[in-house]
Amino acid sequence: MKLLNILVLLVLVGLCCGQYMERLSRRKRESCFPESTGTTPFIKEIFLGRCLELQTETAIPNACPQSPVNCTLLWDVFHDAIAYKDPCAIPLDAYREFIAAVPHQLPADKSMFWSGTSYIVHEYTEAANDLLTLEDTLLGYMVDGLQWCSSTDASSTGLNYQECPDFWQEGCAVASTAFYTATSSAIGRQATGVITVMLDATRTDGAYRNDSFFAKYEFPNMDPEKVTRGDIILVNRLGNPIVETCGTGSVAVLERLFTEKGIEWTCTDNDERVYHVQCSKDPTHTECITPADVTGSSATSRPSLIILAMILVCMVAELM
Amino acid sequence: MTMRSKLFLPNLVGLLVLACLAAPTCRGESLANVLKRVDDEDFAARVNGNRVAGAGTTLNIREIVIGRCWDYQRVTGMNQGRPLIEVICGTTAWPAFVNAFAFQNPCNVREDAFRSFTNIMTVSLPRNGTIFWSGTKNLAKMYSELSGGTMFSLETTFVGYTVNDLTWCGTPLGAGINYASCPSFDDPSCPSQASTVFWGSASKLFARQARGSVSVLLNGSDSRGAFRNNSVFSTVELPNLDSSLVDFVNIIVVHDLDGQIVDTCDSGTILILKDRIIKRGMKWTCEDDPKLAKLIQCTEKPDYHRCNLASRVHSRSWNFVVLTVLASFWITGTG
Numbered sequence: 016m017k018l019l020n021i022l023v024l025l026v027l028v029g030l031c032c033g034q035y036m037e038r039l040s041r042r043k044r045e046s047c048f049p050e051s052t053g054t055t056p057f058i059k060e061i062f063l064g065r066c067l068e069l070q071t072e073t074a075i076p077n078a079c080p081q082s083p084v085n086c087t088l089l090w091d092v093f094h095d096a097i098a099y100k101d102p103c104a105i106p107l108d109a110y111r112e113f114i115a116a117v118p119h120q121l122p123a124d125k126s127m128f129w130s131g132t133s134y135i136v137h138e139y140t141e142a143a144n145d146l147l148t149l150e151d152t153l154l155g156y157m158v159d160g161l162q163w164c165s166s167t168d169a170s171s172t173g174l175n176y177q178e179c180p181d182f183w184q185e186g187c188a189v190a191s192t193a194f195y196t197a198t199s200s201a202i203g204r205q206a207t208g209v210i211t212v213m214l215d216a217t218r219t220d221g222a223y224r225n226d227s228f229f230a231k232y233e234f235p236n237m238d239p240e241k242v243t244r245g246d247i248i249l250v251n252r253l254g255n256p257i258v259e260t261c262g263t264g265s266v267a268v269l270e271r272l273f274t275e276k277g278i279e280w281t282c283t284d285n286d287e288r289v290y291h292v293q294c295s296k297d298p299t300h301t302e303c304i305t306p307a308d309v310t311g312s313s314a315t316s317r318p319s320l321i322i323l324a325m326i327l328v329c330m331v332a333e334l335m
Numbered sequence: 336m337t338m339r340s341k342l343f344l345p346n347l348v349g350l351l352v353l354a355c356l357a358a359p360t361c362r363g364e365s366l367a368n369v370l371k372r373v374d375d376e377d378f379a380a381r382v383n384g385n386r387v388a389g390a391g392t393t394l395n396i397r398e399i400v401i402g403r404c405w406d407y408q409r410v411t412g413m414n415q416g417r418p419l420i421e422v423i424c425g426t427t428a429w430p431a432f433v434n435a436f437a438f439q440n441p442c443n444v445r446e447d448a449f450r451s452f453t454n455i456m457t458v459s460l461p462r463n464g465t466i467f468w469s470g471t472k473n474l475a476k477m478y479s480e481l482s483g484g485t486m487f488s489l490e491t492t493f494v495g496y497t498v499n500d501l502t503w504c505g506t507p508l509g510a511g512i513n514y515a516s517c518p519s520f521d522d523p524s525c526p527s528q529a530s531t532v533f534w535g536s537a538s539k540l541f542a543r544q545a546r547g548s549v550s551v552l553l554n555g556s557d558s559r560g561a562f563r564n565n566s567v568f569s570t571v572e573l574p575n576l577d578s579s580l581v582d583f584v585n586i587i588v589v590h591d592l593d594g595q596i597v598d599t600c601d602s603g604t605i606l607i608l609k610d611r612i613i614k615r616g617m618k619w620t621c622e623d624d625p626k627l628a629k630l631i632q633c634t635e636k637p638d639y640h641r642c643n644l645a646s647r648v649h650s651r652s653w654n655f656v657v658l659t660v661l662a663s664f665w666i667t668g669t670g
Contacts, residue, residue, distance in 0.1 A: 057405040060424065064402010067395040086398075142634040160410045287637035295481055295630040303630070 053176040055161040062090050065157045075151050076144065080119045084153060092116045093157075096190075097165040098173025103180050103187035105165070110197040117201075119153045123208035130229040131215035131222070132250050138292045139213065146211055154198040164190050199228045203236030209244045210237070214266070216284060217255035221265035234269075239277045249284040253293050253300050260284050366571075367446040367527055370535045374565040375521040380472060381567055382502075382520075382530045391514040393501045397429060403497045404428045413484030416492055418458050428497070431455050435529065437511035441504040441518055442525035444532045452533075453540055456494035460487050463547035469561070469568040470554035471589060477631045478552065486550070489541045504529050538567050542575035548583035549576065553605070555623070556594030560604035578616040586621040589628045592639050599623050 055061065066086035068074050096109045127146035129136040140146045149155035166175035180187045212229065214222035224230060247269065251257050259266050261282035273280040294303035393399065404424035408417050422428050431452040436444055466488040468475035475488040489495040504517035518525040551568060553561035563569060576584075588605060590596055598605050600621035612619045633642035 055409055057409060057424070060398075060405045061402050061410065063398045064400075064406065068399045068402070071393055071395070071399070138634070144635075287642060288634055291630055291633040291637055291642060295477070295627065295634055298627045298630055303626075 052162075053178050054163045054174045056176060058158075058161055058163055058174070059090055059094075061161065062093065062157045063087065066090070066153070069153055069156050075147070075156075077122050077125055078147055078151050078153070078156070080117065080153050082118050084117065089113070089116055094173065097163075097193075099167060099169065099171075100165045101167060102164040102175060102189065103184070105188050105190045105193045107188070107193050107196050109190070109193045113194075114154070114197050114201050117153050119205070121147060121152060121202065121205050121207070124210075125208075126202065126206040126210045128202075128206075128210065128212040128229050128233050129214070130212070130224065130227040131218055132213045135250055135289065135292050136213050138295075139288055142288060142292060149198055149202050152202065154201055158194070162191075195228055196232055199232035200236050203233035204238065206237055207241045209246060210242055211246045211248060212269075213248045213250060213289075214269075215252065216249035216257055216259045216266070217252040219258055222249060222259050223265040223269040234272065237276070237278070242278050245273050245278050245280040247280060247282040248286050248289065249282065250286075250289050250293075251284065253297060253302050257284075365446055366535055366539060367532075369570050369574075370446075370531055371526065372565055372570050373531075373535070373567055374563065377469070377563070377566050378520050378531055378534070380470070381534055389516050389519060390502055391516045392503045392512050394514060396501060396503055396512070397433070399501065400432060400497055401425050401429050404493075407493055407496050412493065412496065413487075413491070415461050415464070415484050416458055416487055418456075418493060422455055422493075428452070428455055432498070433512070435533070436503065436505040438507055439505040439511075440507060441513060441528060442522075444505075444527050444529045446527070446532055446536065448529070449533045449536050453494055453537055456497065457540055457544070458493050460492065460544055460546075461485055463549075465541070465545040465549040467542070467549065467551040467568050467572050468553075469551070469563070469566045470557050471552040474589060474628060474631055475552050478550075478627070481627070481631075489538060492541065494537055495541075498533070502530065534567070535571055538571045539575050542572040543577060545576055546580050548585055549581055550585045550587060552587045552589060552628075553598075553608075554591070555588040555596060555598045555605075556591040558595070558597055561588055561598040562604040562608040573611065573615075576615065576617070581617055584612045584617055584619045586619055587625060587628065588621065588623050589632075590624055592632050592636055592641065 063086050066084065066089060069078055070080065070083060070086075092113050093110075096113055097105055100109075125145065125147045127136065127140055127148045129148060136148055137150060140148055140151060150159040162179055164175050164179035165173060168175075180189050182189055182191060214229075216222045218224075247261070247266065249259070249261065249266065258264070261284050262270065266282065270280055270282060290303070294300060297303065401424045404422065406412075408421060408424075432449075435448040435452055439448075464482075464486045466475050466478055466486050468488060472488075472490070476490055479486050479488045479491040490499045502517055504513050505511055506513040517530075518528055520528070520531065553568075555561045557563075586600065586605060586608060588598060588600055597603060600623050605621065609619050609621070629642075633639065636642060
């Protein structure tokens, strides 16, 4: 009898796994071959265009700096921070002058921090049209999606357009690490009022990780005198098992850290917009059933109902 | 006699209209004349939804246009939308753009003024990859962005992206560009403006490029009707589809989440559109509020009562909890 039970269990596990594999195979593949590994060509033109555009009324609402910024000067400061330096020995404070040159002050209640959720947070803020991530501010907007590194060649412009060291290369302190360390610390310091942080609750290594930019530079730099509340939004990636919820695991750690810092917090793990943004990308996913689709039995609950019925039948058989 | 002429005249007009609709472009009618029929509001929505009335040319337009032109080719543009041969933005794209209107009377821009610019910036788009819209600009942009680079609205093509949401106009005086004020769309004394001429000719080229099936997103909650005679889609895009290359027009009628239902696939102005598609020798399909459109609308209004997704997912987790509890009971019970 016990053998039969184990067999039935194995079949059930097989059913569940089959569903899971189906979900995995649905996921689209990112590009296999990056175009180039050097500094993005025409980085200066792109930087200038974005910098000026962010200061016109047509770009991102609420993102205007308090006073006009001279974009040509800002480019020079950004360029000189690393030009002609060893691309693997960029000190963490290389962008100090760049930070000082940006007078940007995030409006109160508008800061959105994130860790591990880059695939959703920007679409989220764009749809919400209310919150700003680092990439929506003059600190991060210009270089979002770009690649850059220095060249020690004296005859060059100071930047290497052929080849850049890998971000994760061991023993190599790259420019982007210094840049994001400096800018993350800056937006942490600038945050006022209610702040929001979006974390991935389906990561096996934890939603709040000690080695993330948020944990290392953004959270520690928040001023409890200025930040009144922290709203944690947990993202459940479609088709991935939920690893943590509000009040558990590393999320509980972050909640405690907020309390210790004297900042109130809230936490939500079923934010509607999080689902809609993800489902827009994958409308046929089984978790994306809109009410109009569910008349009668829903597609998601059916397999589990069958399994439930099977177990009940087995239990009754057992009792008899 | 009077009876006969009364009957005869409308028929003649009808025939002319038919012949006109059947031709890829209304022969004998210039783009400038076609554009005169376009509703000012429709143009305002198309050109720059949030432009302040009477605002001048966008400051730093040169750097912004050049920056976007490189950005699209190197970073943000979808692969299939990038030009095969790199366009040099500073020395090729920008001069072609600015020479179309600078140092000219802002109300008298020639209808072919942007020909050189649009020729440089036009990229041949994938088959079945054209999205038209009317009253649904943002939805069309989202459809395009979510298609993973297979579908394009004019605003997500290379040429559209580069100047989208910008304002520009010329002046015969000084620097040639008027940064102080540009004429408004409903100014009857200013019939041929730079931005209307540009968007008119870009829309025309965009429609002529279409191959296979095309999609059009229409707003079924618009009280003026989803398919309007004076929209850019109706006057410029639909007549310029090449019916020997386009076989299907897929109509998508979207209603605002809490909006009224004015037109649907089976009612109102959509019937007129279907008729025009058939008369052009193409076929149509039509869908009311497809799931993707609803999902996109819900990302903007997630708290709307019909956008409830998260609680549903929660009930799924609840199922799993019950399952696990039962299974553990069962295993321990039989042990």
